[in-house]
Every structure is written in structure tokens, then in C-alpha cells.
Amino acid sequence: MKKLLATSICALPALMAMADEKKAPNVILLVADDLGYGDLSCYGADRVLTPNVDNLAAQGVRFTNAHAVAATSTPSRYSLLTGEYAWRRNGTDIARGDAGMIIRPECYTLADMFKSEGYTTAAVGKWHLGLGDKGAEQDWNAPLPMALGDIGFDYSYIMAATADRVPCVFIENGRVANYDPSAPIEVSYMTNFDGEPTGKDNPELLYNLKPSPNHGHDQSIVNGISRIGYMKGGGKALWKDENIADSIAAKAVAFIEKNRKNPFFMYLCTNDVHVPRFPHERFRGKNPMGLRGEAIMQFDWTVGQILKALKRLKLTDNTLIILTSDNGPVLDDGYMDRAVELVGSHTPAGPFRGGKYSAFEGGTAVPFIVCWPGHTPKGKVSDALVSHIDDFVSLGSLLGATLPKGTAPDSRNFLATWLGQEDTSRPFVVEQAADHTLSIFDGEWKYITPSNGSKVAWLTGIETGYLPAPQLYNLKTDNGERKNQAEAYPDEVRRLQGLLNKVKEKD
Numbered sequence: 001m002k003k004l005l006a007t008s009i010c011a012l013p014a015l016m017a018m019a020d021e022k023k024a025p026n027v028i029l030l031v032a033d034d035l036g037y038g039d040l041s042c043y044g045a046d047r048v049l050t051p052n053v054d055n056l057a058a059q060g061v062r063f064t065n066a067h068a069v070a071a072t073s074t075p076s077r078y079s080l081l082t083g084e085y086a087w088r089r090n091g092t093d094i095a096r097g098d099a100g101m102i103i104r105p106e107c108y109t110l111a112d113m114f115k116s117e118g119y120t121t122a123a124v125g126k127w128h129l130g131l132g133d134k135g136a137e138q139d140w141n142a143p144l145p146m147a148l149g150d151i152g153f154d155y156s157y158i159m160a161a162t163a164d165r166v167p168c169v170f171i172e173n174g175r176v177a178n179y180d181p182s183a184p185i186e187v188s189y190m191t192n193f194d195g196e197p198t199g200k201d202n203p204e205l206l207y208n209l210k211p212s213p214n215h216g217h218d219q220s221i222v223n224g225i226s227r228i229g230y231m232k233g234g235g236k237a238l239w240k241d242e243n244i245a246d247s248i249a250a251k252a253v254a255f256i257e258k259n260r261k262n263p264f265f266m267y268l269c270t271n272d273v274h275v276p277r278f279p280h281e282r283f284r285g286k287n288p289m290g291l292r293g294e295a296i297m298q299f300d301w302t303v304g305q306i307l308k309a310l311k312r313l314k315l316t317d318n319t320l321i322i323l324t325s326d327n328g329p330v331l332d333d334g335y336m337d338r339a340v341e342l343v344g345s346h347t348p349a350g351p352f353r354g355g356k357y358s359a360f361e362g363g364t365a366v367p368f369i370v371c372w373p374g375h376t377p378k379g380k381v382s383d384a385l386v387s388h389i390d391d392f393v394s395l396g397s398l399l400g401a402t403l404p405k406g407t408a409p410d411s412r413n414f415l416a417t418w419l420g421q422e423d424t425s426r427p428f429v430v431e432q433a434a435d436h437t438l439s440i441f442d443g444e445w446k447y448i449t450p451s452n453g454s455k456v457a458w459l460t461g462i463e464t465g466y467l468p469a470p471q472l473y474n475l476k477t478d479n480g481e482r483k484n485q486a487e488a489y490p491d492e493v494r495r496l497q498g499l500l501n502k503v504k505e506k507d
């Protein structure tokens, strides 16, 4: 589209009008945390309603066969922002809150691409890809020497990792937001600080949520909830879990407002519905599934806040929204929030087996909605096979961007499919489970590589899908992955093994 402007001067007015009409839109990549395929009412949930997400789906394309790159957060997000499979890179597994920056400044990121194309860029919400030059060495009381500004984000307001990991503060443009000089911050994932209570030793201080037995999550206490890791100080900067969604939504809306006159890209990541689930009071008691259901409602509310702001600022038609989740769902992920007890007939992973962490589809089959009014067909449901890995090059093609050599090596252009203009499937998707077991799915057959990992993911009760023998499922007839056909169809196993090896050998 940019190229239009470079054509001959005499045609300029007409072309300008055309360029204006076809102007590349603002882009919001909205990523939920641990939200399952079956957690939204437009994907079949009926014990929780998500009217704002449903509305977005009604205006755009809802995909039924979309995949995150990995079944946990850090690798999934790494791939979204770099266009590279996380399993190619060491150090991309679930990051601690004091991890150093995993994506290094020399990497040309999705945010860099938007910035090079004249966009103002932001990351708001959950980050979980490390901060500062080196792990465990950050001084949280000063500007961090390396932060999101170094990888293409003009503005950032983020949680370093997850709400269940210290430090429990927001970081705005590389320094602690609302920093409280009277309460210097110290963080350690090794040892507690003298005299600081922990969930393990002081359960009487856990007035908001208690950890599930044996999961960990019983170290430093912040806001009556114990976490993974130790921290001291923070004072007024410490978050209150019940306000996290409000803070994220407010910063996201402020960014949109500020940039309403120029193109913007926002990577907007909710804390919902990750643990600890402790939504705002206004959602409490509103869902039969308790805190997890209420967290889904809160996620939907966040989506509503964004849609409302766009409408108020008359940006709806010129904003492309991609809504998805980083990985599949989990019920008990470390806190006694009664998610298991209250789930009832709700199926967080929809028809799929397993969930977060799994090699089974429940690990990476995610909700995926693309909406750009006037461009995406209204209410289309697409069964095309798509993967997060393609966001980089597909969005690059939307912008007419030229990418530096070697950028986004695994990403391909499926823009027309993402916009619902055609139904061309990606020829295959590669899925990464928590223990790095890889699977490859070609739209019909799925092959899971052998793994000696545990059959259940920690204490979550989730089936990992790991088996020491090869597994082959026909997802066209058996999307619940019940019948292993590896022995019956050795040729299919060999073909998919070959395809996966080819992908692995690239570079």
C-alpha cells in the first residue's frame, strides 16, 4: 500500500484518495492468557457468556482450526513476536520473573516492523519474556538497562512475568510504575529475605487466595496471595490482583486515545485467565464456575473496553483486531480457586483432549478471531488451518513491509486467509508441548513424537499426551485423539516424521 504513494506525481491526487481509502489499519493483537478453545460463548461455552468477544466474531472471521506455537506462555509469545519457532532457541521456556530479556535487541521483532512502517507501537499487559540484560541481576529500583524500548516498542506497561510470579509490580517504559522510594524492591528466586513472611510459613496471611498443595506458589505474599519467588518492598507500587484488568484496560485505552491520529500497533495481553484468578469485585458471584468463570467475564469486559474506545474515537473501521490465546486452558494451576469443583458441564478445551502443557490439541488449539470491518466478511467461520507463527509475515504483507534478511524465518504469508478472503490452509502446523515434545498436523493427520515425559502435567490433572511410542491421529474423524493409528498407518507416520525433520533442519 505504501508503494502506491511512490508512483508518478500526475496520478497523485487519485492515488492519494485510493491510498487513503486503503490506508493500512491500526492493529491490535489481543492475547488472552490460558483461555481455552471452549471458553468463549462464540466457541460454544454456555456456562459463561462473552458478548463482547462474540460481537467481534460477528463482525469478522472466527477460526475453528487455529494453533498457538506452544502449549505454554513464553515460547508461544516468543514465536508471535519473532516469527521463529521457540524450540529453535534455548532459554524460551516458562520464564521466571527475574529472567533477562529473552528477545535480544538485535532481533528484528514484530514491533520493529510496525515501527519501521511508521506505526507507534505498544505492549500492554502480560509480558513473560524477560527484562533487563541479565537474569537475576536486575535492579528494580532504577531504569532497567534493557527493556521493551530496545525491541521496537515505543510504549510499554507490562507485568514482568505472570501474576503468580514476583515482582508483583507493573513496569512502565522500563521502570517500576508508581515506584515507591520508601519501599525499595528486592527480588530473588533462590532465597527469602530476612523476616519476610511466606505462604508456606504464614498461611494465616493468605486472606485472598491459598495455594493448592504441592504446586509451589507458597513463597512471598503480596495482597494476601502467595507467589512463586521472593520479593521485598514495593509499597505503593505493588499491584492488587483485583485491579490488574482495570489497569491494563485503562493503559490500553489511553494509548489508543493518544494515538488516534496516527497508525498504531498494540500488543495487548490480558492477565486473565491465568492464575491467581482474582477478578474485580464487580464480577464476583456472577458466574456459576466461580473465579475462573468470572475471570473469563473480566476478559470479555476488557475486550468491551477496547471496542468501546475504538467506537468513541471513530477508529472501529480502521482497526484490525486479532484476538487469541497464548495456549490452552487449565483448571487447577496452583491456587485453591475451586475451578475444578465448579466447572460442571463446561469444557474449557472444547472438543479437544488435554489442555495447557499438552501435546494433545488442547495444548495449542486456541480461539482465533480476526476483525477488520469492511474487509473481513461479517460472521464468517473459517475452518482453514492457521498458526500464530504466520502473524509476522502476514501482517508484514498487509503493511507492504520489507523485512531484513533472516527475519521471522518460520513465518509465512496467509493474510488472505486471516482476513477471511480465502480459505487456504497452512500446509501443516508444528505444536510444542511443555516438555518440548513436537507434533505436526497437516489438517488431517497429526503425528506426536515419542516422549518419556509424565502422562499428567504436574498436579494439574491435564493429560500431556506424552507416550514413548509414536502417535498418529486422524483429526478429521477423531479430533479427541482417542485412537492411535501409528501402527495401522506406518507410511503416514514416516511422511509426517519426514516433514517435521525438514522443518527442523531449516537453518
Ligand code: NG6
Binding pocket: 033, 034, 072, 073, 074, 094, 128, 162, 164, 215, 216, 217, 228, 274, 275, 327, 333, 334, 458
Ligand atoms: C508453571 C506453574 C503454573 C504457571 C505456569 C506458567 C508450577 C507448579 N506451575 O510452572 O502455575 O505459572 O508455570 O504459565 O509452578 S504460562 O501460561 O505463563 O506459561
Ligand code: CA
Binding pocket: 033, 034, 072, 073, 274, 326, 327
Ligand atoms: Ca499462558
